[in-house]
Amino acid sequence: MAKTLGYVPNASARTLRTSRSRVVGVLMPTLTNPVFAECLEGVAEAAHAAGYAILPMTTHYDATLETRCVTLMQGASVDGFLLVVSNPDSSQALRQLQRARKPYVLLYNRHPKHPCVSGDSETAVAEVVARLVSLGHRRLTMVSGPMSASDRAQQRYKGFLHGLKLAQMKGPCLLEVPFMESAVETVVSHLKSDKRPTALVCSNDLLALRCLRAAQLAGLRVPQDISIVGFDGITLGLDTMPMLTTIVQPNHEAGHLGVQWLVQAIEQRKLPTPSESVLLAHQFRAGESCGQAPAAYPSRDQPQAR
Amino acid sequence: MAKTLGYVPNASARTLRTSRSRVVGVLMPTLTNPVFAECLEGVAEAAHAAGYAILPMTTHYDATLETRCVTLMQGASVDGFLLVVSNPDSSQALRQLQRARKPYVLLYNRHPKHPCVSGDSETAVAEVVARLVSLGHRRLTMVSGPMSASDRAQQRYKGFLHGLKLAQMKGPCLLEVPFMESAVETVVSHLKSDKRPTALVCSNDLLALRCLRAAQLAGLRVPQDISIVGFDGITLGLDTMPMLTTIVQPNHEAGHLGVQWLVQAIEQRKLPTPSESVLLAHQFRAGESCGQAPAAYPSRDQPQAR
DNA sequence: CTGTTAGCGCTTTCAA
DNA sequence: TTGAAAGCGCTAACAG
Numbered sequence: 328m329a330k331t332l333g334y335v336p337n338a339s340a341r342t343l344r345t346s347r348s349r350v351v352g353v354l355m356p357t358l359t360n361p362v363f364a365e366c367l368e369g370v371a372e373a374a375h376a377a378g379y380a381i382l383p384m385t386t387h388y389d390a391t392l393e394t395r396c397v398t399l400m401q402g403a404s405v406d407g408f409l410l411v412v413s414n415p416d417s418s419q420a421l422r423q424l425q426r427a428r429k430p431y432v433l434l435y436n437r438h439p440k441h442p443c444v445s446g447d448s449e450t451a452v453a454e455v456v457a458r459l460v461s462l463g464h465r466r467l468t469m470v471s472g473p474m475s476a477s478d479r480a481q482q483r484y485k486g487f488l489h490g491l492k493l494a495q496m497k498g499p500c501l502l503e504v505p506f507m508e509s510a511v512e513t514v515v516s517h518l519k520s521d522k523r524p525t526a527l528v529c530s531n532d533l534l535a536l537r538c539l540r541a542a543q544l545a546g547l548r549v550p551q552d553i554s555i556v557g558f559d560g561i562t563l564g565l566d567t568m569p570m571l572t573t574i575v576q577p578n579h580e581a582g583h584l585g586v587q588w589l590v591q592a593i594e595q596r597k598l599p600t601p602s603e604s605v606l607l608a609h610q611f612r613a614g615e616s617c618g619q620a621p622a623a624y625p626s627r628d629q630p631q632a633r
Numbered sequence: 634m635a636k637t638l639g640y641v642p643n644a645s646a647r648t649l650r651t652s653r654s655r656v657v658g659v660l661m662p663t664l665t666n667p668v669f670a671e672c673l674e675g676v677a678e679a680a681h682a683a684g685y686a687i688l689p690m691t692t693h694y695d696a697t698l699e700t701r702c703v704t705l706m707q708g709a710s711v712d713g714f715l716l717v718v719s720n721p722d723s724s725q726a727l728r729q730l731q732r733a734r735k736p737y738v739l740l741y742n743r744h745p746k747h748p749c750v751s752g753d754s755e756t757a758v759a760e761v762v763a764r765l766v767s768l769g770h771r772r773l774t775m776v777s778g779p780m781s782a783s784d785r786a787q788q789r790y791k792g793f794l795h796g797l798k799l800a801q802m803k804g805p806c807l808l809e810v811p812f813m814e815s816a817v818e819t820v821v822s823h824l825k826s827d828k829r830p831t832a833l834v835c836s837n838d839l840l841a842l843r844c845l846r847a848a849q850l851a852g853l854r855v856p857q858d859i860s861i862v863g864f865d866g867i868t869l870g871l872d873t874m875p876m877l878t879t880i881v882q883p884n885h886e887a888g889h890l891g892v893q894w895l896v897q898a899i900e901q902r903k904l905p906t907p908s909e910s911v912l913l914a915h916q917f918r919a920g921e922s923c924g925q926a927p928a929a930y931p932s933r934d935q936p937q938a939r
Numbered sequence: 940c941t942g943t944t945a946g947c948g949c950t951t952t953c954a955a
Numbered sequence: 956t957t958g959a960a961a962g963c964g965c966t967a968a969c970a971g
Contacts, residue, residue, distance in 0.1 A: 340948035
């Protein structure tokens with residue numbers, strides 16, 4: 328028969344017969360954070376290139392939902408999973424996948440007992456701290472979302488502590504702000520306190536953007552009065568004023584790699600192993616939100632010449 | 634037999650038998666624009682609630698890709714389509730769907746011959762223009778992405794023209810900036826020109842954020858020296874400094890409605906019809922980027938007291 | 940009303 | 956090398 332005729336193989340029949348769906352499930356906390364949206368685009372591209380479809384779901388950082396979604400995806404008989412979980416250690420969803428011996432790869436999470444594609448957040452933040460210190464900053468605050476909701480926040484905080492220690496500075500200051508709401512006010516009041524920091528290290532770019540606003544609301548100029556550094560490298564950070572200084576992670580690429588690894592595993596009928604985990608290189612983007620520490624100690628009590 | 638036992642029906646077998654996959658294809662220009670990401674979340678939620686999975690793809694405003702993706706999705710035998718196309722009028726992909734008599738619903742697009750869930754961009758922009766005029770603005774520029782890439786841009790521009798006409802103003806000024814790159818510089822030089830506008834009406838929020846930066850680079854204070862209004866109501870606009878004035882569209886809800894309509898059509902085995910198209914109400918968010926027109930004509934040649 | 944059966948379109952196996 | 960046939964798990968139709 329002429330195959331020039333528009334013949335399209337029936338995916339369901341194939342799946343039924345081979346018990347392989349050529350679909351990978353993708354679980355992310357949210358798409359509202361451009362980091363994940365960008366990564367998902369990468370995933371979609373790579374999956375498509377490999378002849379796979381994707382089934383994406385979002386969990387809003389809710390571990391219960393994670394489990395529910397994974398169950399749902401299993402029902403849809405996906406061939407493998409790409410996940411960003413809240414906490415690999417305690418994740419019920421991951422345990423479920425391990426029990427079922429389903430291939431999966433974690434994105435952004437980093438954990439010795441799971442196959443992960445991630446950046447080295449800890450080192451990156453430590454480097455940023457060193458950079459800030461060399462610019463004369465002595466009072467740093469880390470601004471973070473809820474630690475419990477994300478192992479990345481934890482790692483980044485660890486990096487912060489590490490950086491401080493290397494610089495032989497003490498009194499780590501952590502500002503943990505609630506999720507979406509009122510972050511700005513919290514930061515503003517922190518910045519109005521007596522011994523405010525000269526630099527904010529933010530655990531992600533979305534938070535950093537809010538800090539940019541908070542600083543200005545507090546009457547501080549960025550970067551003259553206070554430096555602000557983000558983490559993630561979302562494209563939007565390029566258009567803020569001042570342009571956000573941040574650590575850029577290859578979001579797109581992370582998606583690509585995750586898919587490639589997972590697909591390869593699926594086709595070879597083996598599980599991705601933790602030992603093959605990939606660390607992606609981060610990159611510092613100078614931006615404009617970060618500068619020399621103000622000459623005077625950043626307080627009203629003792630103005631002081633250079 | 635005990636159904637308490639973990640029985641999970643096999644989706645492929647069911648699809649094969651019933652020739653219904655319970656999957657809807659979702660086509661969007663990009664996920665990097667939070668508007669679409671938010672909408673996709675709405676779609677995902679509603680689809681899940683209705684027992685459907687989604688298959689999302691992005692086209693990057695490329696009509697050729699639109700067609701290719703739709704073909705791909707047909708191959709995956711999705712039951713229906715949710716699409717944001719560049720231009721419904723000329724869309725090859727839509728023609729293909731019509732020929733195949735596949736149920737589909739357009740999101741954000743607005744066209745009399747297609748089933749659409751959209752906002753009334755035209756009216757909304759005209760209202761904004763009226764608002765600006767009542768604040769004393771007489772020189773407005775519309776900043777838009779490539780008109781050809783999106784019917785929304787066209788409608789918004791139409792609204793702009795309409796608004797100007799109602800206010801009996803002439804000399805519509807349009808600044809069409811290239812896609813991602815260099816938008817900022819283009820705007821900066823526009824703002825440095827002799828008779829610069831006192832207000833920028835942006836065809837979307839992402840562009841408005843760039844204008845915020847451009848204005849400041851041009852040495853203008855927002856909103857004292859220039860007002861800037863966006864369109865879309867992305868969450869990020871709440872955290873800029875000044876907070877973005879914009880028209881908020883119910884992105885989440887648009888996704889919900891689209892899914893509900895589509896699913897209903899699928900289950901009743903009929904096609905969504907253009908006549909049932911839904912117009913969603915927009916909402917004005919005052920923000921902080923918009924104010925009274927500067928007392929003096931906005932130029933260096935004649936400073937002038939209030 | 941309950942239980943049995945044919946067949947959806949594909950792949951894989953086995954016979955010719 | 957090519958071709959026929961079985962069967963994946965489900966649902967719809969039909970018989971008991």
